[in-house]
Each structure stands twice: as C-alpha cells, then as structure tokens.
Amino acid sequence: MSVSIVPTLKVLKPAGMVLLIGMIGLVFGFWANGAYFPGTSPQQPINFSHKIHAGDFEIPCMYCHIQARRSISAGVPSVNKCVNCHKVIATQRPQIQLLMNYWENQEPIPWIKVHDLPDFVYFPHKRHVSAGVACQTCHGPVETMAVVSRMAPVKMGQCLSCHKENSVEHGLDCWTCHK
Amino acid sequence: MANIDRRDFLKLVGAGSVGAGSGFMLAESIKHPVEYLIPAVIPPEDFSPGIVTWYNSVCGMCSAGCGISVRTREGRAKKIEGNPAHPVNQGRLCALGQAGLQVLYNPDRLTAPARRTHPRDSAALGEANWEQITWEEGLTTVAQRLNELREGGQSDSICLLSEGVRGHLASLFELFIAQLGSDRLLHYDFSHPHSLYAANQRFFGEQVLPYYDVKNTRYLLSFGADYLGSWISPVHHSLGFGHSRQGQSGFRGQFVQIEPRMSISGAAADQWIAAKPGTEGFLALGIAHHIVSSGHYRGADRADWAKSLQNYSTGRVAEQTGVPADTIAQLADAFMGNRPSLAIGGGGAGSHSNGVDTLIAVNALNYLAGNIGKAGGLAFNPIPVAYPTAAILPHARQANYRKMLALAEDARRGKIQVLLLSGTNPVFSLPAAAKFQEALTAIPLVVSLSSFMDETTAMADLILPSHTYLESWGDDFPEPGVGFSTGSVSQPVVSPLYNTRATGDIILALAHKLNLSETMPWPDMKDYLKAGWREIYRRGPGQESFESFWIALVRAGVWGEKTRRESTGFVPDKQVVRNIGVTPPQFSGDSEAYPFILHPYLSIGLHDGRGANLPWMQELPDPLTSVVYGSWVELNPATAERLGFAEGDLVKVESPYGSITVPVYLYRALRPEVIAIPIGQGHSEYGRYAKDRGSNPIQILAPQMDTTGNLAWSATRVRLVATGEKVALVKTGGTSRQLGREIIQTTTSSAAYNAQDSGRIPLREV
Amino acid sequence: MDFFERIRDGWDKHRKPAHEDDFDYAWTMAIDLDICTGCGACVTACQAENNLPIVGEEEFARGREIKWIRIERYWEGEFPDAKLSFIPMMCQHCDAAPCETVCPVSATYHNQDGLNTQIYNRCIGTRACAVYCPYEVRYFNYTSHHWEEPLDQQLNPDVTVREKGVMEKCTFCIQRIRQAKDRAKDDGRRRIRDGEVQPACVQSCPAQAMTFGDRKDTQSRVAKMINNPRAYRVLDELNTSPSVIYLKKVDADAP
C-alpha cells in the first residue's frame, strides 16, 4: 500500500487551480481599480486649468489661495475674485461663461476636493507656508496640470518623513498633527 | 496541465471574474468619499475661513446683564465666553450663559411667522394646527387690528407683555405703547425681586437696587439669597466671593447663609443656619436687637431703635426662629466685629407673606453696622443722567402677581383686545391659581414674538418669531449696576438662521404700518440704538467723533463712566425706624392637612424654566443632587424615614391648589418640615428637550401675596401622598461620603495664608 | 561605561515619572476648593469647547454620560450640621500615569508638554486605560453620538468628533495650547507667556477658583499656588504624581 502524496494532489489540482485563479483575479481587480479609476483627478464643475493660470501666466499661488499664509485652510478664491479678472479677460470662452452663470445667479461653485485630509488631522497651511515649504511639496507640480490630480495619497508616512528631514520641533509628537 | 476541457475552463473563467469583481469592489469600498470645497460668492470683509473672530455682546439668558464674547468661525458661533472688559462678569460666565449657543442653534426654534388654523380652545395645541404665513401678512394683520382699536378709541385694550427688558428695547416698547395711546406695558419675570425693591423703597426711599460689594466685605450675612446661584447677579457675586475669601491678604471673608434648604451659597458658606421658613426677618431683628442692646450701635437714633426692637430679644427670637439665642448673639457680634460687613436678603426669605418686612429688617442691619456707602458694604448706584429714560427704572414696568391677576381679570372681562407677548412665558411661570391660560383664551388676538413654541405661545393666534439675542441689536444697563454708570451694546454675532426678525424691528415695522413714522422714524433697531447712543455720546464727555465712539463701543461691547455716588450720610426716616417690625408669616393651607412647607427654588441650569429646552442644561448635573433630566422633591432623611419614603419613590405633592407627582430625593441639609422642589422642569410645550419632562412646582403654588402684592412663592403648605410607584432618578452621583479617604482635605482657618504669593488673578477694581 | 552601567543609567532616567526634566512645559492646574461653589460653569464650558456629546436621557440613565470635568460632592454630618463640599474632577494628567502603560497601541502617552494625551484615531477601545485610571475620568464612546440639526453648527472645528468605540478625556484644552504656541511663533517668541492659555473650565470659573499655567516657570501663578501651604493632590498615596493641584478647603471647625 502506498503512502505517496501524488494521487491526492491529482485529485486536489482542479480545486487548487480554481482557487489560484480566483486569487489572481482578486489582486488584479484591486490593482485595476486603483490604476484606472483612481478618482484622484475628479471632473470639476468648471474646467479650471492651473496650467494656464499658475503655469503660463505665472500667477503666484497666494494670489488666489490668499488664506494659505495666515490660516489653517488655504481656501479657494471666492467667485467674485475670479470675476474680477474675467470681467475683461477671455470673456468669450465657454468655461468663462459657465463661471459668469454662477456669478449672475450669485451661486458658489461646488469645487470637488482633490487633496482631502481626514477630520482628525490638524494641518495648518499657515505654519507650513511660513516655514517656506513649497506648495508643490504636497500638492505636486500643480502649475503643470491642466486638471489637478492628487499625486500621491497624502499619508501619515509622508508627513513624518518630511518632519524628520527638516527636524521639525516635536514634529513626531502625535498631538502636533492630530486633534 | 495540457488539457483543460470546457467545464474546467468555464470554472476557471468564473473564478477569475468573481475574484476580479470582488477585488474591484474591495478597492472601491475603501476609497475616500467625495468632499466639496465651496467658496463664498462675495466674502464679508471680516470673514476668512479658518480664522476666529470674536464679537462682544450682552448675555440674554437672565437679567444680570453680563457681557459676553462670542467666538465665531466660518460665520458660525462656536463658543460664548465672558467679556473680560465687562465690569459685571469680568470674563467669567455661568453655565446658563454659556448654553446661550443652544438657544441660537436650538432645533426647536420657530423658523417663520405662523397663523393658528384651528380655534384656540381646541384641545390640540402645538405644531399640528399652525400654517406658515409671510411677514407681510402677519404684520398687516396685527397692524390693521391695532389701527381699528386705535381709531375706535379702544387703545387701552392693547397690551404688550414682555420679559424684563432694559435699555433701548424697553424704551422702544414704552414709545410704541405710548404712541398707540395705551398704558398697558408690563414686564413679567418670575424671579424679579419685587419685595427687595419694595423694601428699599420703604427703607432707603428709592426703588432701585444698591450695589452689594461682596468683593470687599469681611462678613456676609445672607438671608435666603442664593447669591452664588440665582440671586440678581450670580457671576458678579461669585467673583466677589472668591476675592473676599482668598483674594486679599490679612483676612478671609466669612460667609453665613440663613435658609431652610441649603443652596450652593449655603454649601459655600462657613455657617449654614436653617431658621424656620418665614422667620428670617425675626432673626434679622433679633440680631439687630443684640447689636443695639449690647451697645455695638452708637447712633443718635439709638433710642428709637431700642424702642422698636424691644420685642425682638434674642430669647424670644430664638423660639420664633428655632435658632439658639447664643448663635444669634454670636452672629450679631461677628457682624459688628468684622466690618465692613454686609447683610443681604431675598430668594425664599423675600417671598413670604412678610417678605418686605424681612428685607427691611436686613437693610436695618446694614444701617446699624454702618455698612451703607462703604466699600464692602452696599453702595447706591448713581442715577446716570446719560441713560435713556425707560432704562432708568427697569423695575417700574415689572408686573407683580397682583398686576398679573388684574391683567387676567381684564382679559376675562373683554377689556383686552390685543395682547403682544415678547419673551415671557406666564402660562408656565404663574401659578395655576391665576388662571392665566383661561384668561388668554378670552383675548381675541394674541400675538407672540417668542423664538420658541412655549406654553404661552401655544395659546397665541399669531406667531411673529423673533431673533435670538445672538442675532439682534440691543443694549443693556445692568440693574443693579456695579457702583458706577455702565452700559453695554449687543450685536448680531451670526447672520440670522431663519426667517425671523429682531423684536425691535418687528415693533418698528408695526409702527411704520400704523403711520407712526414721524414719531418713530427709525428704519430698524440698529438705527434706533445708534440714535439713542448718539444722545448718550452727546451728554457724555465726547472727544472723538460719534462714529469712532460707536465703533469703539461695539468693539468693546461695554461703556462706563466712573461716577460714584456718595451716600455715607444716609439716615433712615424716623417713621421707618418706628415701624420696624416683622409680622408672623402666613402659610396657605392648614398645618394639619398640609404638614409640609413647599420651598421651590430656581434651578442652577434651568433658572425659571427658560433653560429647559437646552440639552446642555438638561445634562448639567444639579450641583447639589447630581440629578439630570427631570425634577425631584427633596426630603430630609429623617422625614423620609418617618413617612417610609426612599429615593426614587414617586410621591404626589398636593397643595390646596393642585398637585404634581415627583420622585423623592433624600437631601441632608433641609429642615424636616420643609420640602424643596426645583423650578424649571414640567413644560408641556417648549421643544423636544423640555416637553413632558419633570413637573412644575409653580403650578401648585397658593396665590398667597405679601402686603405689596408680590407672590409669596415660598408660603405654600403641601402634603405628600405615596403613589406606590418607584422610578430610578437619573443622576451621576454614587455615594457622597468620603469614607476617610481624604479626597477633599480641609484645614483650619488659622492656617489661612497671605495672598501676596497666592498667584490669584487680581480682581479688577470696579 | 560598561554595559551594566548604561542599563542602570537608562533605568534611573526612565523610572523618573515621565522624565519631567525633558519637558518643554509642565502644564499644571490649581483648584482652590475653598472658593469652588460647584456652580457647574466649568462643566458646560468643557462641553461647549470639546464637542462633548449630548448623550440623552436613556444613555445617561445607563451611566454612559461623557463629562470630561465633573463636580463631585461629599457630605459630612447630618442636619442641622450637614456640610457639603465640592471637588471638580478631571484628568489629572499624571506624570506617572497608569493609563499610559496599559494602552497596547500607545493611543495615550505623555507628550513633551507634560500632558497626558489621548489620540482618538489611534484608540482601539480596549478600555483598559479607564480601568487603570484611579480618578475614573476617562470616558468611553459606547455609541456614535449625533447632534440634532442645527446644533451641530456649534461644534468646535479644532476638536475631533469622536466616533463609537473610542476613549476620550480631558486634554487641558490642548487645542488652545496649540493655538497659543502658534501665536507665540508668529510673534517670534519661544515660549508661551503665563496666563496666555486658559482651558475652557478655567476661563469660565466665576469664582476664579481655577488657575492654569506652567509649573516649570517658577514665576507663574500656578507655580506659586503649588507652594501654597494648602496645596495637596488627590489620592497622592497612589504615586501617580498628578498635575492637578487642589488647595484645601478652609473649615474653621475642622479637626
């Protein structure tokens, strides 16, 4: 009588194959989602191009995101800020007319957040700007993007490594960033 | 694996696709939800996201008139704190004041004008039978009716019943009613110290409250006044209390509390004396007698005093009050011994049939000890020339119980055609015996300007909801002042949440509809306010322009001028001295059938019931019992044992005028023949947090009045009837005994330290 | 030095309560029980500042209330000599905190300000810290609480709203300390001035019974309070070395 394991393996092979393929499929599916549907560059209500504004015309970030240097949140420019320029500039472009619709109806523009931190994170733009951290460090080369997209998911690891490199005072204390 | 047949192949494909699908879903499920970033269209100039803005204003939660600073971010009020620049509260604020945010953001606010659809006597009150209307409609309806009455010469049938307001809103009310040709303007607050005003009128000859300088006093004798909890200006008194006790070197202020049931002032006191309810006056005179007879007092009118006090020898007073004679003597000596001393009276002691006498006796003590006009005694507030007329005597319009009865009577007789209600809730805060609710049904048109659906508003035909105090312009002149003229301006700290209007704006809008524009030309309350303050600015020593004065004023939230009043030379009228004396207290209900005396008291969190719709206040454990959500009746453990009651037993508290059912709480510091019930709960309307919770002791009070027609609300006799039911009191406290664990450690006063290095924040000299 | 010496030094260093010398600040609160009136202003102030939930009557009845600071009351004697004393009880920010050792994921730890901090998003809810805390000032979220519209508009954006399964407790209003540091940086200062930070409870206390400050700054008010002959610490025998100092109640006829 044999104690060989081979016949058993023969029997189990099909089941094993099914399982294996299933697993591979799982991994693939997970990867595919991240790769093809990342949701890192959502469709905004108006196709605002940072490339044109920040890139070609070299408008400084702080000109529109005026809050960044003195508040926790960088803030997005209010509608009238956009209109100030676009009353005269490129008024014929369809996207600008979209903007003007908002302005005439006195409606705010529902921009979709690209970089979004969880509510338990305390990230004061103020401190980082005043410390001379370039916006691009976290937001990526926005001035080259026609459509802004999140470069990397903003994770705790990045904050930590940056805090370490620049040896931020108490940069590794939990309560420095968490609330 | 060379040969795969069809079935195997399908299996594998299936497995692969299922796997891929689930993997995809898995990744999808752990994704961030979409969030929006919505900018303002045109940002207001003082608005920037993430940056805090503070607005100074005035607290509207009680009549103390504390100054507040409201912390706002992204246009929303986040926190209320005391205004450090305000002399009354100097940056501090009580629990109720801080809960003001929940008045603003209360989920049960009235959001738009509404008209009653069903007749008022129909059983169902509340939301069910209201229909929304526009402001235009609402105002026109009222204006037309008022106009008819005015033309028809029935102006006097128009009545404006408001909560106790001061400053320009008060004067606006005056103006409005006057313009309508009526004189029916009443303020009603349950806790208004009528008897104190009366007593001061009789003794000092003026109907204002003096400034009680707790801060500098060395010995405070309080007859029933819960000055730390609910009496007149708790926060200011607390500041003074802290300073007098530990704020100054050399001595530590002594505090004595005389009351049948220990309040937080009693708990804080060095000595708590439970005199028989209603006999506080005797005690005061007993002390006075000892002061005079023992030669402490050396005034010219000594003889008169001796004469009028002869019936109040410590011995007799001892048996009248149940306080040992030597204790009385000791109090008297201490009172004279550590001057400046101060005697105050009010609360329960002032609300007996002999309340006014009692408070006069208390005033007499201050006089005998020479505390009048002294720092650490009581100082008379200046009558400020600069104040708007109506604000000079906010007491003048206050309706005591007799006046309210008269109003109800007139209403029943059809003498009232239109009743404008603003802020006050008499249906809740008047005894059922007053039959005020029934009276309301007799009024053809009842208009409520309240922000909430309270019991009285539920009786209205028309609701014109007003802003909360955090959304409207106004000002206030605290009464009593802090010894010098002071006023404060309140401003909207957030843009209005709902389709409501400021009370002042509503009144002005009505005025315009009634073509009173020439006498009341101001478009809205803010303009009226500015006009009024322009006047003050003109009279005052104005250097800079009014605009800059106004801006500075609104920024600071408070304004004052250091004008003190010299009144040391005060000598009471001979007649007054001759008539000094206290009549024995009368209690309604005979002592056989109703063995207990009901002692209602203002709850710390809910005050007279206005706080009951604020979840924070409902969840604030009562300092003395730690009970939350609901009301209770306090029994002395001995009494409870005699009657066989334990904590949580539901008992029926019956007075000759009604009964309420409340659970028992065993309270150690309470006279055996007295039972105490907190005021504030027991609303039948007033929003989800207040509705149908606990019971309202005011309802069962006897219509017992003192000589001046004030409700003697601690002079009702009651009996307890067991219901056999038992409930679990909701409270935080476990066992309130230390078991020798030295959690709260004490030291003898001999070990009191000198305050130089105490590190205490020095109290600003006011 | 040799291996064993190094071990010993390390031990000596670390067995000191939270090795205090390394702190920037040692935040301390002093509470004068002689003038605490028990009015409850601090309780409400805390609730407003720190987004404490409104748990509702049912949960309250089941002992699920969340009050970072609570007023405890202790009676002595019976009528007519009954005496009542109050003591506000909140996280004592012990330098040798039992809760810190027990948390398996270090969700609570001692930070460089001498604060006993709680990181809500790290907490996994073993509730061991609450068991280990002798002052019973740690409160657990037995369910996710919600605020009736529009009460939620009051919520303080500087403080997280805690979800179910998370432990929470008094933080000495660390968000205010953080803002003060922020201001200090803007003004180019290294340290926070005395009295610049006040937790909500201290700020609101009507009788000024509470004082808050840095006890490493010997000139600060609170440092003086510590030298007050009446100063003591609750349950000192447990050697948790709390950062909350109480001043004894003065009682003329005390033993």
Place this chain on the structure above:
Amino acid sequence: MPPEEQSLVYADVNRDVVRSLLVTGPRYYVALYTALGVTVLCFFFPWFYQLFYGIGAAGMNHPNVWGTYLSSFIFWIGLSHSGTLLSCVLHLTNSPWRKAMYRSAEAMTLFSLMVAGVMVFVHVGRPWFLHWALPYPNQMEMWPNFRSPLLFDVMAIATYLTGSIMFIYMGSIPDFAAVRDRTTGWRRHFYVLMSMGWRGTDREWHRLGLAYTFLAVLIIPLAVSVHSIVSWDFAMSIVPALHQTIFAPYFVVGAIYSGTAGIVTVMFLLRKYMDFGQYITTVHFDNLGKLLLALSLMWTYINLIEIFTAWYSGSSAELEALTYKLFGYYGALYWEMILFCALAPLLLISTRFRTSFVPMLILSIAINIGMYTERFLIVATSLSRQYLPDAWGFYVPSAVEVSILLGSLAMFTTLFLLFVKLIPSISIYEVKETLATPSNKTGSDAWQPSH
C-alpha cells in the same frame, strides 16, 4: 489496570477508533447543526449588531468599562489551560492513564483558545483596528506599546496557540497514518496530506518521540506563564481588589482547575456518545478526581488569602471592594461560587464518588459554572467600587452579552464536534502501548510500528 482492557488487542483499537471517525449516526448531525445554528444566531448576529451600534449594545458603563466579554475571555483561556499542560506533564511522568484521554484534552485547549481569541474581537471598541496591537512595520511608524500587559497577552496567547497546535498535530501523525491506511475517498486524501507520508519506520518513531518530549518540556512553562500574564491585565492596575500579587498563581490554579473539570465533562461525553467505554474508564475519572480535589483546595486557600489581604490592608478602598464582592449586589453569586468551587469538590474525597460517572459530570459542570462566576465577579464588582465614592457604579450584563456568551459556548461545541470526526479522538498508537503486544504477551511500553 481495569479488567475490560485486558480483552483488547491492537485490531480492536484500530477498529474502534476508525469507526468513531466513519460511522456517524443522525444524533451527531442533529447536535452539530444545532450547535452551528446557535453559534450563528446567538453569537454572530448580536455581534454584528454590536459592531454597528457600538459597545453600547452591552451593559457596560462608567466606571464599569469591562464586562462579561472580558470574563468570558479569561474563562476560555482558563478552560484551555488544562489540556495541553496536563498532557505534557503526564507524558513526561510517563503515566499510562494519560494515553486514552490526552488527544481530546488537547483539542479542548485548542478550541477554547480560539474562542478566547474571538472574544477579544468582541470586547474591543474598534476591532477593525485590532491589527495595530501587532508589531509590524508600517508607514505610520507606530509600534504597539510593549509595556502594556495587554500586549504581553497577545504575545503569550499567540505562542501558546502555536505550541498547542504543533503538539496536538505532532502527536496525531501516526494516527493519521493509521487511519489513512483504513479509509478511502476524500478521507484518504485528507489523511494522506495530514500524515505527511508517515511510514512508521523506527527512525520516524525515534524522531517523533524526541520532538514530542521536547515540545512537552517547552510547553509546560509557557502554559503557566500565559495565565500569569492574563492575570497581570488586572494585577498591574491599581484598582482596589485587583492590584494583588497573588493574582498570577490565583489565575493559574483557577485555570487548571476549570480546565481539568472541563476535561472530565468531555471525557464523560466521549465515553457515552462515542462508546469508548473500554478506553476511558473509571481509572481516568478517579485520577482526574484526585487532581480536582487538590486544585480545589489550592483555589480555596488562595481565595482565603485574598480576603485576608484585603482585610489586613485596612485600606478603606480595599475593604469596600471586598465587602461589595461578598455582600453587595452580587453577593449571592459569590457564595454560589464558594459552594461550587470550594465546598462541593470536597465530595471527591470518597473513591465511590470519583469512580461514578454521572456525579463526576455534574460536579465538573458545577465547577466550571463557579469558575465563570469567579471571573465575572473579578470584573464586575471591583470596578464598581474604586477610589472615588462619588463615582461608584453598577453593572448588569445586557441581553446581547448573555447571548454572545451562549454563542461562544456553541462555537466551542461546534469546533469540538468537527474535531471528533476528523481527528482520532483517542490516540491509537499510545493506547496500543498499554496493551500486550502480539509478539510477546507481556504488556511493554516498547515502541512498535503501527502495522
């Protein structure tokens, strides 16, 4: 050696054991599916509800933040304690009566450990983050807190679980082989895998013997340490009545105590329903009975010590906690525990009691009820009476908690029922060692190939 075993020969053993795996009556399936159903209904449904609602589904509150979940956890850990430990001890002391029972005893260890592990997930507030308690490198650069007794727990239990699994598996390899050679179909394949090609050569037997003994030596201290560590969860706090040096031995003894009682119960059931009457005999019950008696005495002693310490401390807190435990709301439970765990076991003095099966079953169950009560009291009473009287609390388990406790029992039963059909619940080869070999009729313990 009792008479009936004389008649046994190797063939019988093989036959009986294999039959216990192959021949399955309807009663078994009824039992299995009931257990399974109860597990799903009473354990998983309430648990999911709790995950959705929060721990509030349980009766815990402030300050009683720990409740039955934790006491169940300790209980299951405790129950796990006897099996492997006992098996190891007896293996080293080479006592013959071990051989018929150790397999199922070890299985019990294994499954109660698993259930205990599940209880941890039920206990914590956010189980979906429980992996943070494991030391693994992550981008947050956060490690667990190695000072925490709770973390010691994680480590100790993980180790103990691994050890027990290896021990039971290694011990059953020859039996898998034996069964493999007597089965067909999927079973054969299963046992082929499990037996890892065991042939039964002398070399294999030799190595097995070595490794087995080595593991046995390794596991004994481990077992003792595990429950000491569990006790530290409590003892390292400064909660009155928990902060006691006696706790480690207290828990270890208690654990072995309840574990042994558990074994008695299992033995009885195996004997009755798998008709192993010839293998599990009065000898086992007799010996287990003696062990129980000894343990109960130790346990009682430690309880007395606990009371004495509290009384002798004179500390108000300690005394209060003690009085509350003895005479407070849960006083009745305390005395019930004393009755079941201290007084009732004294019956074991009589041999007649020890050798009669049903009484032993009843006693063993009673003991485990008592031991559960003990764990419950430790958690429930001491937390309600801590240092600040104004913060004293009160705790009653909610329906969810009770149901989950029930469900955990069912879960254990399910696992065990599966075990008896997959793994020989009596060690074939070791039983054979006690029998006379076909070759020479003198029963010797010499190693023999199993075919």
